[in-house]
Amino acid sequence: MPYIIVDNLVKKYGELTAVDHISFTVEKGEIFGLLGPNGAGKSTTLNVITTLTDFDKGEVIIDGMDIRRDKSSIKQLIGMVPQDIAIYDHLNAFENVKFFASLYGLRGNKLIQNSKEALEFVGLSDKMKLQPKKMSGGMKRRLNIACGIAHNPQLIVMDEPTVGVDTQSREHILNSIKLLRDRGATVIYTSHYMQEVEEICDRIAIIDKGKMIACGTEPELVSMVTDVMSVYVETKIPIGFDRDAFCRKIKLMPGIKGIKLEDSVIRVDISIDQNSIERIIQEVINYELPINNIKSEVPNLDTLFLTLTGRELR
Amino acid sequence: MFEIILKETKDFLRDRSNVFFFLIFPVLLVFLLGNLLSNLDKAEEAIGEVKIHYMVEAENVVDIMTIEGFVSEVSDEQNIFFDKTTDLEASKDNVENGNIASIVVFTGNPLEIQIYEGIDRIKNRTINSIINGFSQVNKAVNVIIKSNPMSIMDSMNSKASNDVFIKQKDLGIQRTMLDYYAITMISMLSFMCIMLGTMCFMGERQNNTIYRLKIAPINQVKLFLAKILGLLPQVVLQMTILMTVSVLVFGAKYSSNMFDNLYLFFMFLVVTFTVILIGAVIGLFVKKNPSVITFPIIWVMMFLSGTYSKEVFIDGVTQKMPIYQIQEAAFDLVIFGRYDRVNTVIIICSSISLIMLIIGAIGFSRRGEQ
Numbered sequence: 151m152p153y154i155i156v157d158n159l160v161k162k163y164g165e166l167t168a169v170d171h172i173s174f175t176v177e178k179g180e181i182f183g184l185l186g187p188n189g190a191g192k193s194t195t196l197n198v199i200t201t202l203t204d205f206d207k208g209e210v211i212i213d214g215m216d217i218r219r220d221k222s223s224i225k226q227l228i229g230m231v232p233q234d235i236a237i238y239d240h241l242n243a244f245e246n247v248k249f250f251a252s253l254y255g256l257r258g259n260k261l262i263q264n265s266k267e268a269l270e271f272v273g274l275s276d277k278m279k280l281q282p283k284k285m286s287g288g289m290k291r292r293l294n295i296a297c298g299i300a301h302n303p304q305l306i307v308m309d310e311p312t313v314g315v316d317t318q319s320r321e322h323i324l325n326s327i328k329l330l331r332d333r334g335a336t337v338i339y340t341s342h343y344m345q346e347v348e349e350i351c352d353r354i355a356i357i358d359k360g361k362m363i364a365c366g367t368e369p370e371l372v373s374m375v376t377d378v379m380s381v382y383v384e385t386k387i388p389i390g391f392d393r394d395a396f397c398r399k400i401k402l403m404p405g406i407k408g409i410k411l412e413d414s415v416i417r418v419d420i421s422i423d424q425n426s427i428e429r430i431i432q433e434v435i436n437y438e439l440p441i442n443n444i445k446s447e448v449p450n451l452d453t454l455f456l457t458l459t460g461r462e463l464r
Numbered sequence: 465m466f467e468i469i470l471k472e473t474k475d476f477l478r479d480r481s482n483v484f485f486f487l488i489f490p491v492l493l494v495f496l497l498g499n500l501l502s503n504l505d506k507a508e509e510a511i512g513e514v515k516i517h518y519m520v521e522a523e524n525v526v527d528i529m530t531i532e533g534f535v536s537e538v539s540d541e542q543n544i545f546f547d548k549t550t551d552l553e554a555s556k557d558n559v560e561n562g563n564i565a566s567i568v569v570f571t572g573n574p575l576e577i578q579i580y581e582g583i584d585r586i587k588n589r590t591i592n593s594i595i596n597g598f599s600q601v602n603k604a605v606n607v608i609i610k611s612n613p614m615s616i617m618d619s620m621n622s623k624a625s626n627d628v629f630i631k632q633k634d635l636g637i638q639r640t641m642l643d644y645y646a647i648t649m650i651s652m653l654s655f656m657c658i659m660l661g662t663m664c665f666m667g668e669r670q671n672n673t674i675y676r677l678k679i680a681p682i683n684q685v686k687l688f689l690a691k692i693l694g695l696l697p698q699v700v701l702q703m704t705i706l707m708t709v710s711v712l713v714f715g716a717k718y719s720s721n722m723f724d725n726l727y728l729f730f731m732f733l734v735v736t737f738t739v740i741l742i743g744a745v746i747g748l749f750v751k752k753n754p755s756v757i758t759f760p761i762i763w764v765m766m767f768l769s770g771t772y773s774k775e776v777f778i779d780g781v782t783q784k785m786p787i788y789q790i791q792e793a794a795f796d797l798v799i800f801g802r803y804d805r806v807n808t809v810i811i812i813c814s815s816i817s818l819i820m821l822i823i824g825a826i827g828f829s830r831r832g833e834q
Contacts, residue, residue, distance in 0.1 A: 225681035236672035240478035253680035
């Protein structure tokens with residue numbers, strides 16, 4: 151039996167349906183990724199799983215327990231790392247971790263030991279006495295994680311834990327999450343950074359506008375778009391360039407799945423069986439755009455998202 | 465629960481703005497208001513000897529004993545002299561001639577006090593103050609009969625003099641503005657604690673820690689209560705500092721009796737707990753800066769209650785202010801040693817606290833965070 155079963159989950163805020171009949175399962179010891187743009191419904195789904203928010207329809211089972219009936223038992227299993235840093239500025243790192251762990255019934259030496267271990271785990275063992283206001287963004291993020299894991303939860307829910315952190319801290323956080331999984335914890339991880347999800351998640355669900363549009367392992371998901379390749383044309387788009395007209399023209403070509411324009415790169419997703427590279431290049435030349443480089447790439451989650459929704463992930 | 469209380473205390477004490485706003489600011493106010501305004505209350509001339517004739521026409525034995533006890537206690541060998549008289553007319557002549565300051569006649573059942581005032585304004589005020597204290601303790605009816613013809617005309621033409629006399633909040637015997645503000649500043653501190661209440665959950669929301677608290681496997685009612693109780697050590701600390709500093713540093717007087725002082729402390733603690741709970745419930749339901757709503761209301765109520773100036777008294781409005789009633793109860797206790805109003809305050813506040821606790825606990829446990 152899966153460790154987590156989310157079945158036909160619906161959550162509405164007034165007229166807005168934040169989560170619209172989402173279903174998925176998570177196995178024990180798995181890192182499960184929820185991928186989607188901002189406002190897709192990832193955080194709302196997590197809030198339901200963590201018992202923070204009630205839901206309108208559906209069923210959520212965690213470790214064989216119904217979330218509505220066994221709320222307090224389920225709470226005991228969960229460790230939450232919220233999207234926004236949730237720590238007290240006037241308590242030092244150790245006091246923060248110790249306080250949150252104490253809410254889970256830890257006392258005495260066990261409480262102190264676990265708090266120290268959690269700080270060590272996130273690489274803050276030498277910053278125990280430091281108050282968060284004197285910490286960098288990355289250190290705060292790591293402390294945020296330590297506060298959510300000090301009580302050794304079986305299920306760790308992480309809502310975009312790497313937002314706004316430097317590369318070094320991000321690497322540390324991602325490695326820590328893998329380590330938590332190796333220790334036996336089940337992790338639900340949300341992000342809108344595709345690379346992160348690809349790197350650490352065993353399975354991924356892609357959510358958009360409250361609906362689940364795909365779910366599976368990375369190869370399974372990518373296989374859904376194996377007939378698509380991405381073409382990157384490095385150029386320089388001048389100020390005042392009519393981007394809309396250019397995009398419309400490209401989209402009229404056969405086999406075009408999506409197009410994205412940045413200042414120096416034009417990315418076009420095209421069907422492999424209807425190779426339109428030549429026509430795309432010709433169009434770029436027609437628009438008098440300089441071509442500095444051309445390259446193609448095999449599909450990834452970003453391609454999948456663009457293909458399924460017609461929009462970029464970020 | 466202990467962990468939460470400890471956390472709240474640390475969080476409070478390490479926030480410098482809190483330390484200033486809740487610990488230093490009230491003490492400074494006591495100092496400033498007490499010292500600056502006490503100069504306004506100082507006599508510009510010496511009172512001198514105050515000779516009073518008194519006559520006892522009351523028949524109730526208990527009343528007579530009370531009067532004699534009072535007279536003997538108030539008379540001192542320095543400047544207040546009470547002499548018993550049986551000849552009212554002769555004493556009136558002495559008042560008119562300025563030989564004595566006034567005549568006080570204790571008469572009737574229930575006890576009524578008639579004061580035949582002399583021509584010296586300062587001495588009249590002194591005697592009024594003394595007799596007013598007695599009448600408040602014994603609930604006697606004061607009737608001031610002026611022997612000064614001009615005063616009699618004033619009394620006849622204007623009802624205001626009696627009204628003012630009866631309704632004016634008296635400082636009691638040998639009490640100063642500093643003593644007055646020592647009490648009202650505790651009252652102010654108590655009601656300012658509504659901010660602690662409103663910020664209690666708003667702070668958690670701003671820190672985003674409310675999410676962690678809400679998903680923690682502890683009883684939400686217990687959590688709500690712990691959050692509120694966690695604020696109490698700060699309140700105890702604030703009031704202790706305020707009372708101690710105002711007594712030891714500025715020489716303010718509360719009650720001469722230690723038990724009464726402790727009882728006063730307890731009353732304000734109960735009041736503060738209630739205020740915090742009301743604030744917490746407001747903060748629970750009003751998510752966008754509830755202090756913006758609560759603070760102006762509290763400040764206006766304090767103003768109308770005479771917290772900032774004892775001269776502020778709007779008939780029909782001031783008496784309806786809870787802050788005024790609480791201050792009156794405190795004065796009743798420290799000046800006259802009466803417990804009735806203090807007990808009433810404690811009972812009413814306890815009842816409100818219980819209701820707020822139930823509303824807050826239910827609201828907190830049922831309310832989701834988005």
